[in-house]
Amino acid sequence: AYVRRPLIAGNWKMNMDHIQAIALVQKLAWTLDDAGHDYGRVEVSVFPPFTDLRSVQTLVAGDKLSLTYGAQDLSAQDSGAYTGDIPGGFLAKLGCTQVLIGHSERREIHHENDELIHAKIEAALRHQLSPLLCVGEGLQVREAGDHVRHTLAQVEAALQGFTAEQLSELVIAYEPVWAIGTGKTAGPEDAQELAQAIRSKLAELYTAEFADSVRVLYGGSVKSSNVAAILEGADVDGALVGGASLDAEEFAKIAQFE
């Protein structure tokens, strides 16, 4: 029995235009309905590119789908001269309830640092978007045995100064960078080790009650064949899925992990 409602989240990255998005969301919803998916038991959400969000909103609202959705990033600002950026207010108007923040590809390719990630969490909270904060170490840090310290430092820097009340809808995804899109998965023990360490850190920064309420996901080459073992960890409350979320049947199987 889960204390927290598991979340299976699909990060589409820079894949699927708005036409493909409609087909994928429809197929996902049908497949989950056919399988009798209980959304009250396991939440399923998708994170399409910005340009798909309007189509996803129309579909979810029109067909009264129980899927939730969000964006893969947001601006730390609310409006103004920020060419190419998208603010939280626009996302909220498109029915987004969540937003990925600090994905390793944003940290690496766009050089997002802890300070910017902190500001993005603040922006998400201003617009009642639940931040899905991504943390995790690269290969060098892992090989040096410094992964726990590194990951917890990212958590602490991102959350600094926020109250537990502000963070009531926070979700954290532990994603070891060396396991993203590489086919290498951290073992279920690694996922549990870090999920537990993150929860202990939250208890230290806030309260045990708060720490127990936050969902901590694992991400990194999750598939239908490995999801059940990963989610056996008592502190692992779901998965953030990249590649395998682009296939409706495979992603539905992941959501049906039990």
Ligand code: PEP
């Ligand atoms: C991700 O992008 O968050 C991710 C975990 O990707 P993949 O499942 O493809 O490793």
